[in-house]
Amino acid sequence: MKLAIIVLILAVIGVCQAAISDEVEARKFAKKVSGDLYNFYDNIAEKAFNADEDDFESLFSSVETIRATSKALVEVVKDSRQFDYNKFKDSDLREVFRTISKSAGLLILEEEYFSTVASTLNSLKELASDKDIEKYKCIDCEYLSYFPDVQKLITQSNDPDELLYYWQNWREKNSQWSAIHFYTLIQSLKTAANLTGVPVLELWSEFYDIEEMENVMLQVRPLYQQLHAFIRNQLYEKYGPLIVKENGPIPDHLFQQVLAQAWTNDSVIDDIYPHKNLPPYDKILSENEFNANMMFGIASDFYKTLGFDPIPKEFWDSRFKLNSNSDTGDCRADIYDLTSNVHMKFCHKVDFRKFLQAHGYMGRIYYALEKKNLPFYYFSSYDLEYPLGEASILSASTPKHLKEIGLVKNFDFSADVQMNRLLRMGIHTMMNLPTFFVHTKVMHDLLADTVDIENLNKHYWKLMDEFAGVEPPTDRPDNFFDFPFKFYIDLDENTQARKFVSEILGYQFYRKLCEISGQYPAAPLNNCDFFGSKAAGDALKKMMKLGSSKPFHEVLGQLLPGDAKLNGEGLLEYYKPIASFLEDKNKESEVKIGWIPSKRKVA
Structure with a gap:
């Protein structure tokens, strides 16, 4: 009996020593990894900074640099697997290794990254920069890119037909390709998550909490609804009832116009607060x-x-x-x-x-x-x-x-100048928020498997209606992805x-x-x-x-x-002054606050 107890005690001591030994070695490993990666990234930065090319960003996204980064990070992740960090007693050390395990992100795909993901991300970026759009009402003109060519025109145009033309044309040219590239990226994210053992939502969204974001949208909704009603009424008076409905969502091509012209002359608020009255x-x-x-x-x-x-x-x-x-x-x-x-x-x-x-x-x-x-x-x-x-x-x-x-x-920063400044700031901030949120929630819901990719466009417009009071300017045909170009920019980084x-x-x-x-x-x-x-x-x-x-x-x-x-x-x-202004203006104009659901059909 005594011998059995002694054997048991020695066995327990042996297990404890082995566990302690593992954690000691794990700390040494983490320290070495830290130093190696600092040196690695500093060398890359110095090399890119001293290169002749002007575009620093493109150097960091070059195939050569990504291959080097991929190799370094994947080796670290693979080497870290010698430690069963889930059994570590030190919770901080467990978290260090959990961080290391997902540090490679999509690069964990190794060669598949270069054959699939890198080309996909590049193609998504090029959707906006390709010169494939004919200029509105212009024969034999040079073709335009959506960014920056068309975007520049949108900041200057007050022709709703021209704005609608560019809105439709870019989507007609790019919807099929964007859908293919988008689906490829989604599949790559899921594969990378399986390889790292991290849930795909965590790999993509990390520390962002969609519920916190949605709570903020509900919190700011009363102010947003006042701003929405004011902007919609300005557009209604400018373009008439055939284009803008008094009580409905704002058509997206006009919503984008308002955003693009927030800090320009001839915006929809210029008759109230002229841009020329701001400090030069x-x-x-x-x-x-x-x-x-x-x-x-x-x-x-x-x-x-x-x-x-x-x-x-x-x-x-x-x-x-x-x-x-x-x-x-x-x-x-x-x-x-x-x-x-x-x-x-x-x-x-x-x-x-x-x-x-x-x-x-x-x-x-x-x-x-x-x-x-x-x-x-x-x-x-x-x-x-x-x-x-x-x-x-x-x-x-x-x-x-x-x-x-x-x-x-x-x-002289008069009260009118202050209101002019705050209202333009408010338009830029408040009207971007629901777009940022909807773009994030679309990805979240897709990766969480609460919506499938075949219904994603319909889901997108449902969310834009609900949170932004925005609708497509026309009925949307089957098999279209209507996301704007900025949705695809650095999509893998949850921008x-x-x-x-x-x-x-x-x-x-x-x-x-x-x-x-x-x-x-x-x-x-x-x-x-x-x-x-x-x-x-x-x-x-x-x-x-x-x-x-x-x-x-x-x-x-x-x-x-x-x-x-x-x-x-x-x-x-911060925006209390414009909240009061909007409430008074909307009462004076007798406009409806909020909007009825969109009647546009999305296949």
């Missing part, structure tokens, strides 16, 4: 001889006033440069921030939009620097660098801030969910930072500038330093204690 921001920048370097310098100074350490001189000298003399198109900066050795290429275009974007870009750089002491598997930050950028842009765009830095000195979350959290972050700086609620939220607040900077740093070392909501809780989830209250507070 672009002219001010030009008169002060601004260049791109000056804009990024001012944006960097914004963060330094919050108490952030200056960006290392090495970055400005050798990892930050002009990528082109072109100033056409959207001209976005290319940023590599997968490690703290951030590299950035930018164009020299100077306008007020670029001035504000610079504050968002610099937020990404400061965020990366704050995480420099984290191991690689914790370096991602749940995409929170984007709402940080949004909050900084909200602060930097206020009349208070622009006067503080001396950019706008003598302009639409990231944009939704960034908008909502951007206003949440902004309100909290305004509270911390002592400016809100003492003064209206929409003119708060937390510039110069060391307390706001300290609060941000606590969140930023965590990267993804804690669960998503726990990281959020560092900046938003007691409110660590998506919440629309910050956005609603």
